[in-house]
Amino acid sequence: MSAKPPVPPFTRESAIEKVRLAEDGWNSRTPEKVALAYTEDSRWRNRAEWVTGREEIVAFLARKWSRELDYRLIKELWAYDDHRIAVRFAYEWHDDAGTWYRSYGNENWEFDDNGLMRTRHACINDAPIKESDRAYHWPLGRRPDDHPGLSDLGF
Incomplete structure (x- = not known):
C-alpha cells in the first residue's frame, strides 16, 4: 500500500497541509x-447517507458533482x-x-498509518444565496493561494 503524505501522527503544519490537499482534490471534481x-474500505457518513469503499465514493462524488454545479470549496x-x-x-454551487x-x-477524519x-x-447545511452574494470567484479548480480563507471571509 502506498503512502499519501503527510502521514500521522500529525503536527499543526502537517494537518494544515493535509486539509489543503483535501480541498484541492475536491475542487478538482474528479x-x-x-x-x-x-482506504479501500473507507467508511463515510455524508449528511444522512452512508458510503463504504472507493467504488461507492466514486459513485457518490459523481452524483454530487452532477447536481452541485460550478462547485468551489474552502476547508479550514x-x-x-x-x-x-x-x-x-x-x-x-448552483443547481440546474x-x-x-x-x-x-x-x-471529522481518521487516517491509517499511510495517511489514507x-x-x-460530514455534517452539512445548505443556505440559498443570491448570485450577487457569492464570495468564491476563482476559475474552477484549485483555490488560488492568495484567495481569502473561511476565517478571512467571516464564514
Missing part, C-alpha cells in the same frame, strides 16, 4: 482522483490529534435551475 485519498483546520483531523468548510447555495459543514482516510463524518 471522483476517481479524490477516491485515492481514502479546526483541530487535530495523532491520526485525526477535524475541519470546517463552506462551498458554493440556477439557484445558488453556500453549504456549510464540519468533518479510513473514516469521514
Whole structure:
C-alpha cells in the first residue's frame, strides 16, 4: 500500500497541509482522483447517507458533482490529534435551475498509518444565496493561494 503524505501522527503544519490537499482534490471534481485519498474500505457518513469503499465514493462524488454545479470549496483546520483531523468548510454551487447555495459543514477524519482516510463524518447545511452574494470567484479548480480563507471571509 502506498503512502499519501503527510502521514500521522500529525503536527499543526502537517494537518494544515493535509486539509489543503483535501480541498484541492475536491475542487478538482474528479471522483476517481479524490477516491485515492481514502482506504479501500473507507467508511463515510455524508449528511444522512452512508458510503463504504472507493467504488461507492466514486459513485457518490459523481452524483454530487452532477447536481452541485460550478462547485468551489474552502476547508479550514479546526483541530487535530495523532491520526485525526477535524475541519470546517463552506462551498458554493448552483443547481440546474440556477439557484445558488453556500453549504456549510464540519468533518471529522481518521487516517491509517499511510495517511489514507479510513473514516469521514460530514455534517452539512445548505443556505440559498443570491448570485450577487457569492464570495468564491476563482476559475474552477484549485483555490488560488492568495484567495481569502473561511476565517478571512467571516464564514
